Amino acid sequence: MxxxxxxxxxxxxxxxxxxxxxxxxxxxxxxxxxxxxxxxxxxxxxxxxxxxxxxxxxxxxxxxxxxxxxxxxxxxxxxxxxxxxxxxDASEGIVHATVTVARATGEEETAMIGERLSKVVGKKVVPHVSVDPSIIGGVVVRIGDTVMDGSVRRKLAKLRRRMGTGRA
Known part of the structure; x- marks a missing residue:
């Protein structure tokens, strides 16, 4: 078609x-x-x-x-x-990203996220934003099978492991 x-x-x-x-x-x-x-x-x-x-x-x-x-x-x-x-989308070099944030974003912030991801990926990225307060802050991005986790929750868990508490 x-x-x-x-x-x-x-x-x-x-x-x-x-x-x-x-x-x-x-x-x-x-x-x-x-x-x-x-x-x-x-x-x-x-x-x-x-x-x-x-x-x-x-x-x-x-x-x-x-x-x-x-x-x-x-x-x-x-x-x-x-x-x-x-x-x-693939033929036009467009990829879709699922972006999880801790709080709702405005159109301007969403556009900025899309622009930054486009620079990282090298293709035009269309962000689909969802809100999950449990990530505390930062952002989690999924593009296909790739996950980029920049959430505060992950950073805190990583810090706990390094400090030797063993709880993640």
Whole structure:
């Protein structure tokens, strides 16, 4: 699908369309049940998709969705949307980081965290911030399998071990 979107010179737009379809499937029980029902023929589902999306999406995008329906893979659209986003980000040098902080941050602080991480990683980093007061202070960053723990909690535990209390 990414190759088709690149051919159409709109990979971000296709990603947005795919995300919208995936969100509709997740949020609308009627649509979800309609698409997953084995009692409704694939041709009928394709016709409904064509009528609903035909003039709103590129023809190749619609044909991709219809092919998923034909192959009985339509319920994988949310998963495909996630993977598409991952592939698109990877191709554009964007990585996502889970950033844990002790207190809530504002937009300015979040942007600063993203900029600093981008310098360290060498790619554009999109931070996803969560709050966990138990880290006391500092920050814990997870990018893929890599964890950078700069929390006060870890530093205190390290100090305890060095002082010989043995409690971590």
């Amino acid at each position: 990414l190759a088709l979107a690149r051919k159409a010179e709109d990979p971000a737009g296709w990603g947005s369309l795919l995300r919208q379809v995936a969100n509709a499937i997740r949020s609308d029980n009627t649509l979800s049940r309609f698409l997953e029902s084995p009692r409704i023929a694939a041709d009928a589902k394709s016709a409904v998709l064509s009528k609903a999306l035909g003039d709103r999406v590129p023809r190749l995008f619609l044909r991709f969705l219809q092919q998923l329906v034909k192959n009985r893979r339509q319920m994988l659209i949310p998963t495909i949307a996630n993977e598409y986003d991952t592939l698109l």
